[in-house]
Amino acid sequence: MPTAAQHVAIALARHVSHVFGVMGNGNAYFLDALLRETDATYTAVRHEAGAVVAADAHFRVSGRIAAATTTYGAGFTNTLTALAEAAQARIPLVVVVGDEPTSGPRAWDVDQIALASAVGARTYTVGRLDAAATTVIALEHALSYQVPVVLALPYDVVTREVGPVPELPELTLPGPLAPTAFAAASIDRVAAALADAERPLLLAGRGAWLAGAGAALGRLAAATGAVTATTALGRGVFPEQRYDLGVTGGFGAPAAMELVREADVAVVFGAGLNQFTMRFGELFSPAAHVVQVDTAPAATHPRVDDFLRGDARLVAELLADAHELLPRPTFASPGADAAVGGGRKTPWRETIDAPALRAQEPGAADGRTARGRLDPRTVAARLAELLPDDRVVVTDGGHFLAWPNMFWPVAEPNRMVMVGTAYQSIGLGLPSVAGAVAATGDETTVVLGSGDGGGLMALADFETAVRTAGGRGLAVFWNDGAYGAEVNLYGLKGLAREPMLIPEVDFAALGRALGAEGVVVRELGDLERLAEWAAAPASARPFLVLDLRIDGEVIAPYQHEVIRANS
Ligand SMILES: Cc1ncc(C[n+]2csc(CCOP(=O)(O)OP(=O)(O)O)c2C)c(N)n1
Numbered sequence: 322m323p324t325a326a327q328h329v330a331i332a333l334a335r336h337v338s339h340v341f342g343v344m345g346n347g348n349a350y351f352l353d354a355l356l357r358e359t360d361a362t363y364t365a366v367r368h369e370a371g372a373v374v375a376a377d378a379h380f381r382v383s384g385r386i387a388a389a390t391t392t393y394g395a396g397f398t399n400t401l402t403a404l405a406e407a408a409q410a411r412i413p414l415v416v417v418v419g420d421e422p423t424s425g426p427r428a429w430d431v432d433q434i435a436l437a438s439a440v441g442a443r444t445y446t447v448g449r450l451d452a453a454a455t456t457v458i459a460l461e462h463a464l465s466y467q468v469p470v471v472l473a474l475p476y477d478v479v480t481r482e483v484g485p486v487p488e489l490p491e492l493t494l495p496g497p498l499a500p501t502a503f504a505a506a507s508i509d510r511v512a513a514a515l516a517d518a519e520r521p522l523l524l525a526g527r528g529a530w531l532a533g534a535g536a537a538l539g540r541l542a543a544a545t546g547a548v549t550a551t552t553a554l555g556r557g558v559f560p561e562q563r564y565d566l567g568v569t570g571g572f573g574a575p576a577a578m579e580l581v582r583e584a585d586v587a588v589v590f591g592a593g594l595n596q597f598t599m600r601f602g603e604l605f606s607p608a609a610h611v612v613q614v615d616t617a618p619a620a621t622h623p624r625v626d627d628f629l630r631g632d633a634r635l636v637a638e639l640l641a642d643a644h645e646l647l648p649r650p651t652f653a654s655p656g657a658d659a660a661v662g663g664g665r666k667t668p669w670r671e672t673i674d675a676p677a678l679r680a681q682e683p684g685a686a687d688g689r690t691a692r693g694r695l696d697p698r699t700v701a702a703r704l705a706e707l708l709p710d711d712r713v714v715v716t717d718g719g720h721f722l723a724w725p726n727m728f729w730p731v732a733e734p735n736r737m738v739m740v741g742t743a744y745q746s747i748g749l750g751l752p753s754v755a756g757a758v759a760a761t762g763d764e765t766t767v768v769l770g771s772g773d774g775g776g777l778m779a780l781a782d783f784e785t786a787v788r789t790a791g792g793r794g795l796a797v798f799w800n801d802g803a804y805g806a807e808v809n810l811y812g813l814k815g816l817a818r819e820p821m822l823i824p825e826v827d828f829a830a831l832g833r834a835l836g837a838e839g840v841v842v843r844e845l846g847d848l849e850r851l852a853e854w855a856a857a858p859a860s861a862r863p864f865l866v867l868d869l870r871i872d873g874e875v876i877a878p879y880q881h882e883v884i885r886a887n888s
Contacts (some may be wrong), residue, residue: 322482326350327358328452329417329474332748334359336809337388337758338458341366341375343402343670346393350479364755364789367781369396369532371752373403373469374740375785376414378756382713386413386464387756393419393476394429400668400807401440402746404469408441409576409791410743413463420446420473437471444471453489461492467592490674498616499534500631500639507629508636512613512643514586518610520669521547524569526598527554528591528615529633530734535560537637538590544644546668546673550581552592553739556731559848564670567679570598571879572726577614577678581605588612588640591633594622594677597840601886681727684875686831688845689787694872695842697799701728704797713757717750717775720806723877741775748778754786754794768794773823773879780831787835792859795851796830796837796866801873808873809880810887825870832866839866 323331330351333340341364346350355361366372377388391397397418421430434444445459455612456472500508515521517560518526523542525534539560542549549559550566550573559565561701566577573581578600580609581587587609592598594613598623605611612627613620614636620628629636684698701724710732714725718741738757741749750771757767767790776783786794807821829839839849854865876884 322355322484323486324350324479325447325449325452325481325483326474326479327354328483328486329447329456329472330354330359332374332453332456332489333388333415333460333488334361334415337361337365337386337493339373339376339379339387339416340390341387341755343367343369343372343396345392345396345419347396347474347476348390348417351417351474362759364785366752366755366785368752368779369399370403371641371755371779371782373400373407373414373416374752375756375759377403377412377740378738378753379760380412380414381740382735382757384735385760386415386460387759388415388417390417390420393421393433394431397433398431398436401436402744403749404437404642405440406440406741406744406746406749409469413467413681415459415463416442416469416471418471418473419474422477423475424477431475433471442469442471444473446473446475447478447479447626449483452478452483453487457489457492461494461527464492465493473759481632495634497635498630500629500636504629504636505632505639507627508639508643509684510815511588511627511629511639512647514610514612515545515547516644516647518545518586518667520583520585521545522581522587523547523549523559523590524551524587524592525549525555525558525590525633526552526592527734530555530558530591532591532633534558534634534637535643536726537634538859541637541644542643542689544641546670548580548584548670548673550577551576552598553726555592555734556737557733562675563814564675566675566724569604570600571877571882572723574679574681575878577642578604580673580678584609586610586612590614590637594625595618596886599603599624601882629651630866639886645825653838667885670706676844680879683741689873690872692872692874694870695844697724697869697871697875698728698870700842700848700871701725703845704847704851707848707855708768710857711764712736712766712768714768714770715739715740715750715757717755717772718745719775719778720877720880721772724799725878726757727877734838747772747775750775751779751786752782755782755789758789758793760879763793765793766859767794769794771796771798772805773798773800773802773826773828776828777826784835787837787864790864792862792864794864795854796832796864798866798868799829799871800826800868801871801872805873806880809876810884813884814888815863828868829866832864837864837866839868841868841870843870
């Protein structure tokens with residue numbers, strides 16, 4: 322007779338193909354059922370935070386929900402930072418976790434429901450009569466609200482025989498959020514504002530990508546002559562890169578950011594407008610009219626003048642349709658005589674050279690600073706030339722985040738994934754590798770970017786990264802012998818430096834200990850190994866670790882913005 326654990330595993334595996342976890346008393350029977358009774362793939366990680374991070378990264382890369390599993394108590398509390406990140410970033414996933422028995426807590430139990438709730442995750446507790454149904458409802462909640470959920474397995478329930486697995490319904494999920502009545506009534510007004518603008522700008526974020534708004538936004542940009550830009554999580558949303566300024570905010574190129582300040586009307590789609598995107602309030606000129614289109618209940622930044630609630634794709638389509646119905650043509654088609662065509666101005670986007678505007682400040686030409694260490698800008702630019710095009714980049718947090726974001730082009734938003742940025746946590750990079758590996762095909766290279774501080778924090782899942790990615794994996798450690806972001810903020814203010822420093826750790830040797838190949842990179846020439854590696858098929862090469870000995874005194878522009886905002 323099937324047990325409750327089997328009911329949960331079978332119901333879960335109908336919709337989830339990958340489960341990441343660490344085993345213990347609380348999830349042993351669930352794991353046994355999962356491996357024996359379902360086709361789901363189980364990947365062991367080495368720290369429970371890594372299980373949630375891997376499931377999170379899996380969703381961010383593939384758009385498909387995954388699960389994490391841990392034992393009760395310590396196994397569960399180990400997930401909390403990663404769970405907070407998933408909640409704040411609005412990533413659906415299921416954490417299948419052991420819990421206290423229905424008879425009440427034992428000496429080692431903690432109030433897991435309260436803990437999950439405190440970081441923003443709802444718990445569904447499985448009972449003996451409803452194990453499969455509760456699993457389906459938990460999945461529906463995660464996907465409908467785009468949040469992580471906890472599926473709790475009481476210790477005494479999992480082993481109970483509960484009868485045949487019932488017929489399971491398909492998931493019932495809501496469609497895209499229709500524009501509110503106010504938003505629908507505002508379409509003509511916003512379309513007219515875009516048409517009348519001298520310098521219209523469209524800015525899109527991850528919400529626009531999730532809504533599949535790319536084509537509609539491309540149509541709207543073409544119709545209005547708007548220059549486009551994205552947030553760090555929305556890169557590549559607009560189909561035409563030749564009119565795109567790249568990332569706004571501190572990772573953006575200086576000339577591109579100056580141009581954004583010239584916009585007189587800016588319409589923002591599916592972007593939360595956090596302090597980094599907004600350059601701490603400086604992104605738009607005070608005179609610009611800023612419209613935000615989002616599924617959030619209200620505007621997410623005080624700078625927003627007009628808020629339209631609705632799905633980014635639906636609203637972009639309505640705006641493009643409305644623009645086409647306007648009584649006057651906005652501008653002549655390219656090359657046409659303005660007088661004959663009735664056009665009244667040159668589209669703003671035709672007046673700019675976006676690729677030149679996107680150029681970043683280069684580093685030292687020979688790749689070395691006066692202190693004899695690597696210039697991170699030059700090495701980042703060289704890495705961009707050497708990395709395989711078919712890649713997914715997963716990163717930790719820290720000052721170094723600037724270098725991949727500024728210098729590595731991204732084909733689609735789901736090819737640069739930063740687990741940890743919503744909750745501003747470091748230490749979630751290395752376990753992201755396993756999730757990205759499971760989410761992509763054999764041809765795709767998974768590239769990790771990490772600082773030395775975040776890398777050391779996540780060391781347990783360095784093993785997971787090497788084991789799961791094998792020759793598909795490459796880890797790039799931006800090694801400055803410090804918690805660089807802290808040095809830049811508090812070291813420069815004169816605070817005691819000792820807590821900010823890290824001995825020079827040999828990540829190449831650490832990688833070798835785990836079965837990878839490790840290269841210490843002290844000059845640009847040391848990157849030649851990457852050229853050979855990239856040319857070999859993944860099956861014929863090892864996981865490669867590049868330990869970049871960078872100069873921490875080269876400070877990224879976004880860090881200067883943070884320093885200014887903090888002083
Ligand atoms: C879990 C956690 N602990 C501490 C911090 C504070 N913090 C933010 S950035 C940072 C330094 C990161 O250092 P490293 O990973 O070496 O990257 P770098 O800044 O040097 O590029 C620290 C400690 C944090 N954000 N998250």
